[in-house]
Amino acid sequence: MAGRLYTKSHEWITVEGKSVTVGITDFAQSQLGDVVFLELPTTGRKLDAGESFGVVESVKAASDLYSPVAGRVTTVNEQLAAKPELINSDPYGEGWILKLELTGDLPKDFMDEATYKKSTESQS
Amino acid sequence: MVDFGGWELPQQYSSIRDEHIAVRTVAGLFDISHMGRFKVTGAGAFDFLQSLLTNDLSRIAEGRAQYNLMCNEEGGILDDLVVYWGDDGFFVVVNASNRERDLDWMRSHAPRAVDVEDRTFELALIALQGPKAEGLMPADGLDDLSYFGFRPAEVAGISALVSRPGYTGEDGFEIFVPADRVAKVWDTILESGAPHGVLPAGLGARDATRLEAALRLYGNDMDESVNPYEAGLGWTVRLDKGEFIGRDALARVKSGGPKRTLVGLKTAPGDIARHGAAVRSQDRQVGSVTSGTHSFFLGHPIALALVEVASLPVGETASVDVRGRQASAEVVQLPFYRGSARSAAGSAKS
Numbered sequence: 001m002a003g004r005l006y007t008k009s010h011e012w013i014t015v016e017g018k019s020v021t022v023g024i025t026d027f028a029q030s031q032l033g034d035v036v037f038l039e040l041p042t043t044g045r046k047l048d049a050g051e052s053f054g055v056v057e058s059v060k061a062a063s064d065l066y067s068p069v070a071g072r073v074t075t076v077n078e079q080l081a082a083k084p085e086l087i088n089s090d091p092y093g094e095g096w097i098l099k100l101e102l103t104g105d106l107p108k109d110f111m112d113e114a115t116y117k118k119s120t121e122s123q124s
Numbered sequence: 125m126v127d128f129g130g131w132e133l134p135q136q137y138s139s140i141r142d143e144h145i146a147v148r149t150v151a152g153l154f155d156i157s158h159m160g161r162f163k164v165t166g167a168g169a170f171d172f173l174q175s176l177l178t179n180d181l182s183r184i185a186e187g188r189a190q191y192n193l194m195c196n197e198e199g200g201i202l203d204d205l206v207v208y209w210g211d212d213g214f215f216v217v218v219n220a221s222n223r224e225r226d227l228d229w230m231r232s233h234a235p236r237a238v239d240v241e242d243r244t245f246e247l248a249l250i251a252l253q254g255p256k257a258e259g260l261m262p263a264d265g266l267d268d269l270s271y272f273g274f275r276p277a278e279v280a281g282i283s284a285l286v287s288r289p290g291y292t293g294e295d296g297f298e299i300f301v302p303a304d305r306v307a308k309v310w311d312t313i314l315e316s317g318a319p320h321g322v323l324p325a326g327l328g329a330r331d332a333t334r335l336e337a338a339l340r341l342y343g344n345d346m347d348e349s350v351n352p353y354e355a356g357l358g359w360t361v362r363l364d365k366g367e368f369i370g371r372d373a374l375a376r377v378k379s380g381g382p383k384r385t386l387v388g389l390k391t392a393p394g395d396i397a398r399h400g401a402a403v404r405s406q407d408r409q410v411g412s413v414t415s416g417t418h419s420f421f422l423g424h425p426i427a428l429a430l431v432e433v434a435s436l437p438v439g440e441t442a443s444v445d446v447r448g449r450q451a452s453a454e455v456v457q458l459p460f461y462r463g464s465a466r467s468a469a470g471s472a473k474s
Contacts, residue, residue, distance in 0.1 A: 057396055059417055059418050085141065
């Protein structure tokens with residue numbers, strides 16, 4: 001998908017106007033292994049950029065999720081409660097995690113797909 | 125890939141969930157070549173092993189294997205292992221992470237006439253485990269092989285030694301085959317088994333299935349600070365067989381009663397209690413989690429915890445640390461799941 005941006009902590013975002021969709025990357029899900037549970041915020045919660053907003057629990061470990069931008073949570077992917085495995089099977093599609101409404105500027109330090117891929121090659 | 129006792133092993137080949145379900149419903153194929161394998165030979169080999177290990181080898185005979193423990197003088201568990209009684213000596217299969225320490229320990233106690241040889245790198249070891257394993261083995265004449273029995277067999281046309289123990293709670297076979305010929309055996313089992321649903325299975329599925337069957341993992345559920353009675357493995361200690369290392373200490377533990385015991389915990393979906401998490405009963409810490417995972421097969425997380433004796437009887441509600449908060453845990457009967465293993469010696473008696 002064009003326009004997907006990546007963070008060092010392995011989240012991705014897409015931006016449409018003020019609305020930002022957040023998920024974790026394919027690399028992240030492959031490192032986590034089978035996801036069994038997500039602890040997610042309620043809508044309306046305000047997050048700072050870099051703030052931990054939840055936990056993804058895989059068979060291997062519990063990992064914090066970080067908000068790549070400052071914003072207010074508008075939608076949480078309710079499907080994940082019953083089907084956390086969507087994070088593994090479709091991390092960029094049905095496995096999206098939440099949508100935020102930007103409250104500040106978009107940070108500039110995101111990576112594009114090629115740069116992100118390169119950054120993960122040394123870690124896999 | 126994850127590091128496991130110095131070996132690179134796959135956590136999963138496809139998905140832990142699918143591999144786990146395959147082991148429980150059809151069969152999964154594990155590469156367990158990382159397990160340490162020693163050959164113990166010489167005139168005094170039997171007496172040497174009897175003096176080193178807690179179980180009584182005179183209860184088995186040539187052609188059979190036995191689950192066993194090696195303890196230190198204080199009765200702490202150095203390793204859990206399986207001894208195979210072969211026609212030309214004994215074969216001892218130990219945990220990968222303990223291989224070098226075990227080898228040193230065994231050699232330092234071995235009399236001159238006994239030779240302990242490390243054969244880990246010559247032989248590969250793979251395991252087909254699942255309720256349909258027997259019909260899916262590309263080998264003849266295994267149907268009357270008993271639980272913990274072993275014999276030579278042609279597997280996929282390759283000469284191998286086939287045994288029938290397991291670490292999943294299911295029926296199944298372990299196949300010892302020369303390392304340079306294991307690929308053919310592996311590929312044949314997978315190719316012929318694929319239409320039936322056989323999957324290669326990684327460490328994730330191995331850990332989940334052994335935990336459901338309440339089979340202890342060395343380094344997690346027990347170590348030198350834990351004695352066999354605390355680990356629920358008192359049935360492997362034969363105080364009446366004669367002298368062995370740790371016997372006096374273990375006799376004292378047995379007569380006084382162990383101070384701790386392993387219990388099973390069941391938690392709500394998402395509340396995976398991890399190794400080291402504190403376990404409380406009425407706000408008092410009574411122990412900690414030794415192993416925990418999500419059971420895809422049972423549909424909820426499960427954990428083993430080492431706790432004060434009698435602090436958490438079956439049916440009691442405990443609380444356990446999960447991600448910094450107190451999660452409710454139900455104390456349940458072990459094993460969490462009883463599979464198709466013919467006689468689940470490891471789980472049924474514990």
